[in-house]
Amino acid sequence: MENKDPVQHNCDHYDGHRYKDMKHRKYGDKEVDVCIVGVGASGGVLVYELSKAGLDVVAIEAGPFWNPQSDFASDELHSYSLAWQDTRLSDGKDAIKFGHNNSGRGVGGGTVHFTAVFYRFHENDFRVKSTDGVAEDWPISYYDLEPYYQKIENDIKVSGPKELPWGTFRGPYPYPVREPISANSQIFREGCEILGVRSSVVPLAILSAPYDGRPPCTNRGFCNEGCMPNAKFTTLIQHVPKAIQHGAEILTDSMVTRLLTDKNGKVTAVEFVHDGQLYRQKAKVVIVSAFSVESPRLLLNSATSQYPYGLANRSGLVGKNLMVHSGHDVFAKFNEEIRLYKGTPVMAYTQEFYASEPSRGFVRGYTLNAHGNRPVALAKNLAVDGGYWGKGLRDVMLDFNFYAQVSLVGEVLPREDNFISLSNEKDEYGLPRPLINFSYSENDNKLIKDAVQKANDILSARGGKPAFVIPDSGHVMGTCRMGLDPEKSVVNSFCQSHDIPNLFICDSSVFVTSSGCNPTETVMAIAARTADYLIDKMRQGPI
Amino acid sequence: MSHYSHYPDYDVLSLINEWDDHTKEIVLKRLGPFPEPQFLEEKEVKMLRLIAKHLCYENRDDIIDWIIYFLDQRLKSNIGEHQRKSSLPQEKILIREGLKATDEATAQKYGKNFISAEIKEQFEILSSMQQGKAPMIPRWDSILQKELFDKLLDIMISAYYSHPTIWSEIGYGGPAYPRGYYRIELGWTDPWEPRRPGADKK
Numbered sequence: 001m002e003n004k005d006p007v008q009h010n011c012d013h014y015d016g017h018r019y020k021d022m023k024h025r026k027y028g029d030k031e032v033d034v035c036i037v038g039v040g041a042s043g044g045v046l047v048y049e050l051s052k053a054g055l056d057v058v059a060i061e062a063g064p065f066w067n068p069q070s071d072f073a074s075d076e077l078h079s080y081s082l083a084w085q086d087t088r089l090s091d092g093k094d095a096i097k098f099g100h101n102n103s104g105r106g107v108g109g110g111t112v113h114f115t116a117v118f119y120r121f122h123e124n125d126f127r128v129k130s131t132d133g134v135a136e137d138w139p140i141s142y143y144d145l146e147p148y149y150q151k152i153e154n155d156i157k158v159s160g161p162k163e164l165p166w167g168t169f170r171g172p173y174p175y176p177v178r179e180p181i182s183a184n185s186q187i188f189r190e191g192c193e194i195l196g197v198r199s200s201v202v203p204l205a206i207l208s209a210p211y212d213g214r215p216p217c218t219n220r221g222f223c224n225e226g227c228m229p230n231a232k233f234t235t236l237i238q239h240v241p242k243a244i245q246h247g248a249e250i251l252t253d254s255m256v257t258r259l260l261t262d263k264n265g266k267v268t269a270v271e272f273v274h275d276g277q278l279y280r281q282k283a284k285v286v287i288v289s290a291f292s293v294e295s296p297r298l299l300l301n302s303a304t305s306q307y308p309y310g311l312a313n314r315s316g317l318v319g320k321n322l323m324v325h326s327g328h329d330v331f332a333k334f335n336e337e338i339r340l341y342k343g344t345p346v347m348a349y350t351q352e353f354y355a356s357e358p359s360r361g362f363v364r365g366y367t368l369n370a371h372g373n374r375p376v377a378l379a380k381n382l383a384v385d386g387g388y389w390g391k392g393l394r395d396v397m398l399d400f401n402f403y404a405q406v407s408l409v410g411e412v413l414p415r416e417d418n419f420i421s422l423s424n425e426k427d428e429y430g431l432p433r434p435l436i437n438f439s440y441s442e443n444d445n446k447l448i449k450d451a452v453q454k455a456n457d458i459l460s461a462r463g464g465k466p467a468f469v470i471p472d473s474g475h476v477m478g479t480c481r482m483g484l485d486p487e488k489s490v491v492n493s494f495c496q497s498h499d500i501p502n503l504f505i506c507d508s509s510v511f512v513t514s515s516g517c518n519p520t521e522t523v524m525a526i527a528a529r530t531a532d533y534l535i536d537k538m539r540q541g542p543i
Numbered sequence: 544m545s546h547y548s549h550y551p552d553y554d555v556l557s558l559i560n561e562w563d564d565h566t567k568e569i570v571l572k573r574l575g576p577f578p579e580p581q582f583l584e585e586k587e588v589k590m591l592r593l594i595a596k597h598l599c600y601e602n603r604d605d606i607i608d609w610i611i612y613f614l615d616q617r618l619k620s621n622i623g624e625h626q627r628k629s630s631l632p633q634e635k636i637l638i639r640e641g642l643k644a645t646d647e648a649t650a651q652k653y654g655k656n657f658i659s660a661e662i663k664e665q666f667e668i669l670s671s672m673q674q675g676k677a678p679m680i681p682r683w684d685s686i687l688q689k690e691l692f693d694k695l696l697d698i699m700i701s702a703y704y705s706h707p708t709i710w711s712e713i714g715y716g717g718p719a720y721p722r723g724y725y726r727i728e729l730g731w732t733d734p735w736e737p738r739r740p741g742a743d744k745k
């Protein structure tokens with residue numbers, strides 16, 4: 001029966017059709033041009049661009065097709081249900097926290113509860129080996145991505161300053177800069193000014209004026225809980241509905257468990273589970289866009305006798321070089337009320353410390369974001385990561401409104417010791433759970449120390465009393481990196497795997513280095529570039 | 544336990560008619576009444592209530608009821624726990640076995656079980672667990688005490704700071720859809736926000 005309302009959590013969606021079961025699939029046993037695994041930041045862009053170009057596309061997403069009005073709420077605890085909650089085994093000296101902290105699930109992926117801070121990388125982010133003698137260079141330059149950065153900013157109407165003081169791109173952005181800014185961002189900018197540190201209002205994937213039937217932001221501050229008014233961009237509300245109009249089919253609540261290959265070694269189909277039932281989707285090309293943990297996990301789980309170490313893994317690097325951003329939160333107490341809960345969480349930043357600076361004793365750098373917060377997130381971090389509990393915690397929390405916060409987004413260098421592999425423990429699908437190992441390097445730790453000091457200097461200059469620093473991290477990247485040499489990378493510069501020409505991996509896992517800023521604009525620009533390449537190639541003939 | 548607040552006149556629930564229905568429903572459920580626990584056993588509930596009082600520094604039974612309900616629901620469900628060290632058992636087991644261990648460690652040191660221990664003794668046991676220094680008993684080999692402490696803290700604190708009474712006390716504006724905030728600059732408040740007695744009406 002036809003049902004147009006996605007509130008029902010239908011599992012099959014294509015133009016004019018919404019179904020609660022898999023009996024009416026648009027393509028069924030037919031082979032489509034492209035099958036995309038995962039509909040997050042990258043998958044959303046891919047399904048939109050490829051279907052717009054007239055290709056037959058099916059995108060398969062493990063989580064639901066969210067409805068912001070009935071699935072989201074103005075509540076922190078409730079928002080955990082928007083995240084990838086499935087247990088991941090996490091070890092290492094600086095074991096990573098997953099779930100809401102860094103992983104999305106459902107159409108939109110991480111964009112559903114991300115903070116929407118939207119930066120371009122700088123030119124030298126792509127040339128870390130050449131400039132600093134560590135890590136690797138990317139096989140692409142800033143200028144290869146420049147037209148795609150511009151396209152993405154324009155497609156979603158990023159709001160931002162007319163002029164930026166740092167980076168390769170100096171503005172302007174398509175939509176006006178956000179104004180006014182929150183008290184926490186104001187305090188931060190005033191502290192910067194006293195110290196002679198340049199700061200700016202942040203470019204945001206959040207509307208400052210109406211666009212495409214969506215209203216501007218009302219500053220309610222719940223970006224990490226899902227934006228109910230739809231002022232914040234997500235691929236759920238921006239790209240996917242348009243892709244459906246262009247003919248794409250989206251299958252949801254459907255976990256892809258294996259990629260299938262034929263005797264020639266090419267990928268032929270994907271297998272997925274919906275409601276305990278196993279299904280297949282045949283495709284000429286498969287793109288894995290399932291995020292830096294699930295993408296390598298799926299490749300490793302798809303091993304065959306021909307590919308005993310998993311697909312696309314000739315280099316042995318699938319799962320290796322996992323990176324995060326160091327994301328320590330620095331708090332100072334003020335005599336006046338800051339009220340961290342109000343306004344879009346991040347509205348001011350500085351990249352004054354972004355580039356390498358030999359006198360600091362470490363390479364690379366970081367962004368400092370003035371960052372809002374809410375009671376559960378703050379109390380939980382103070383408790384579990386800061387060691388506060390009982391009366392101590394209660395006393396801090398009673399002064400909740402008097403704290404200001406700055407958060408670091410620090411570059412973490414890629415190392416093979418940081419990786420995801422398969423464990424012996426099985427999940428509900430009978431698949432090995434991922435085992436992640438992560439520790440910071442000496443360079444990473446020196447960078448963190450410097451950044452924490454700078455954040456405290458800024459808050460102190462404005463009259464704050466340094467209160468506590470909570471170790472945190474954000475964003476997972478790497479694990480299937482791009483490169484020119486098939487022995488030292490997993491995919492080429494267009495995200496096509498070196499080993500299997502009709503298998504692409506296109507998401508945050510292809511990052512070669514992490515940069516010192518939030519990654520999603522780069523994830524999306526890479527996806528748009530991959531889409532262009534594929535459209536062009538597929539016009540020329542089979543891949 | 545003092546309940547000093549900068550905002551004695553503020554009640555976040557007085558704003559509830561401004562919230563969207565979904566949020567309203569979610570928050571009101573935290574006020575009870577709650578069904579009987581489905582995963583936790585009677586003795587476990589007794590111990591966990593005492594532990595929650597220490598961890599949250601809270602004595603009000605209705606708030607503890609919500610914390611226990613939330614914990615029970617979580618342990619009952621099969622939704623994952625986001626991440627876990629590979630050396631640790633699942634959280635259901637960690638907590639169930641961990642409570643036995645906590646009881647045994649209390650007996651080792653004070654010659655009585657956790658429930659019969661003095662408040663100060665309970666506090667000592669919990670503090671020593673946080674530091675991995677609780678009295679040695681064999682069960683700590685498989686149940687890491689600091690991990691147990693952090694797991695209980697994580698779940699209980701999440702529930703505690705989701706309770707609207709606590710929101711009122713800390714001066715949290717709470718849910719803000721569809722209304723949003725208009726006066727976000729330093730020193731400004733929207734008319735419905737928490738204000739300290741005598742504060743400027745800016």
Ligand SMILES: Cc1cc2nc3c(=O)[nH]c(=O)nc-3n(C[C@H](O)[C@H](O)[C@H](O)COP(=O)(O)OP(=O)(O)OC[C@H]3O[C@@H](n4cnc5c(N)ncnc54)[C@H](O)[C@@H]3O)c2cc1C
Nearest residue numbers: 038040041042062109110115116117256294507508518520
């Ligand atoms: C709290 C938070 C705040 C953030 N803030 C910012 C920010 O301010 N700025 C910024 O730039 N970035 C931010 N990010 C990061 C951003 O969300 C990610 O960079 C981005 O979403 C990564 O895109 P992706 O396409 O690699 O993966 P995702 O967007 O995570 O998409 C992957 C999708 O694949 C699905 N999937 C996984 N496995 C399977 C499978 N086997 N079968 C089917 N589907 C599968 C998942 O359910 C998911 O929907 C934030 C993230 C979080 C969680």
Ligand code: SF4
Nearest residue numbers: 217218221222223227
């Ligand atoms: S602050 Fe703005 S963008 Fe963020 S959730 Fe609220 S309305 Fe949406």
